[in-house]
Amino acid sequence: MSDLAVQVAKLHAPVDKALFRALSLILGFYHVAMVMWDPELYSASIGGFNAVISPLMIWAICSSMVFGIGFKPHNWYWQLLFSPYCSLTILGYLTVLRVM
DSSP states (O other): OHHHHHHHHHHHGGOOOHHHHHHHHHHHHHHHHHHOOHHHHHHHHHHHOOTTTHHHHHHHHHHHHHHTTOOSSSHHHHHHHHHHHHHHHHHHHHHHHOOO
């Protein structure tokens, strides 16, 4: 691995714990289930699907699954693309919107 990949891996080390992995999987599965169960109700609860929310939600769900199952990319750009910081933030935001 390159130096940049090692630095990104060190950046992700604080969240590379079983609790965060489980949280990531649970949030990802929750949002997939809500979209599959009743997309209209889910859309209304988060303020609608639009050109910003939809791609971010899809990316965050995919990223949460990659992180949640424990896959660790070797290249730094894949590590950044599937960063748990971004996916957990987006899914947390969507969860707050959904619950309120």
